[in-house]
Amino acid sequence: QSVLTQPPSVSASPGQRVTISCSGSSSNIGSIYVSWYQQFPGTAPKLLIYDNSKRYSGIPDRFSGSKSGTSATLDITGLQTGDEADYYCGSWDTSLSAAVFGGGTKLTVL
């Protein structure tokens, strides 16, 4: 059971927009920055978004992040088949004194 809650899967068609949610609590997302990661099968995760909404170097502006209260969202617009991957949110939990991740969301581009 992950501390941060993500939907197990989302799907959309090429060119469309998809939103991946990440729900936490006051001790993590509610008070600490959120980051987002993309992971293709058999490869290491890659940083997409840090500090809630800042794109890491080289990440296209089709990817955007936001935070409101104890939830965060990753938006991907203009979906491409190459975006099919697992996406994870992450934060620090001040009560647990632990880094916490969501369980991951598998994005399928139909």
Add this chain to the structure above:
Amino acid sequence: EVQLEESGGGLVQPGGSLRLSCAASGFTFSSHWMYWVRQAPGKGLVWVSRISSDGSNTNYADSVKGRFTISRDNAKNTLFLQMNGLRAEDTAVYYCARGCVAAACVSLLWGQGTLVTVSS
């Protein structure tokens, strides 16, 4: 460019030990918190441990506390994870990751990972 290269993984029997290393380059290693995160086959990301930039502060997941020890050598730009009392449930790819300069910040840049298999 940030580069992190893990080594030291392999097959070990239950109860055995392994020492993972992570060679860092492309950034000021001594300024950043460093992390170990693992991923069991077909599962999600799970944080294992982290260490402050000067090595004076460490945190561990409850599942590894008392068995794993994180350390670093800033002179050699290298991060370590000493793993003792290994269990089957420790089987995973272990990733070394660069954290932030600030403590309460999880924005990680990842190495390619090293596989640890605990089995008899």
